[in-house]
Amino acid sequence: MFSLNKLHNSFKFALEGISISINENQNIKIHLIAAIFVVIFALLLGLTRYEFFAVGVLIVLVISAEMINSTIEEVVNLLVNEHRKEAKIAKDVSAGMVLLVSIFALIVGLFIFIPHIPTLLK
Numbered sequence: 001m002f003s004l005n006k007l008h009n010s011f012k013f014a015l016e017g018i019s020i021s022i023n024e025n026q027n028i029k030i031h032l033i034a035a036i037f038v039v040i041f042a043l044l045l046g047l048t049r050y051e052f053f054a055v056g057v058l059i060v061l062v063i064s065a066e067m068i069n070s071t072i073e074e075v076v077n078l079l080v081n082e083h084r085k086e087a088k089i090a091k092d093v094s095a096g097m098v099l100l101v102s103i104f105a106l107i108v109g110l111f112i113f114i115p116h117i118p119t120l121l122k
Contacts, residue, residue: 045116
């Protein structure tokens with residue numbers, strides 16, 4: 001059965017998770033600062049709404065990947081007290097996901113932004 005209280009709590013917990021991610025994760029702070037600069041640059045260059053949407057999707061994708069990475073690291077730390085090969089693999093693969101998504105975002109971002117740079121220089 002549908003419950004407004006459960007729905008409210010779901011949003012409350014999700015917002016708490018976002019807040020924790022921002023407050024306790026240095027890498028997410030770095031991604032957010034970079035995202036602010038990207039959005040400002042996008043506004044200055046006059047990106048089309050589709051380009052701006054694509055940039056927004058990339059920003060959310062990178063930050064989401066970092067949040068997943070942080071979650072995996074926290075769970076591994078909770079479950080494994082000693083140094084184990086499997087724990088290292090889980091953490092390294094998770095960090096690799098963030099790197100891969102970030103590189104993809106950078107490449108797509110370059111394709112979007114570079115054609116607009118001559119306009120800015122005029």
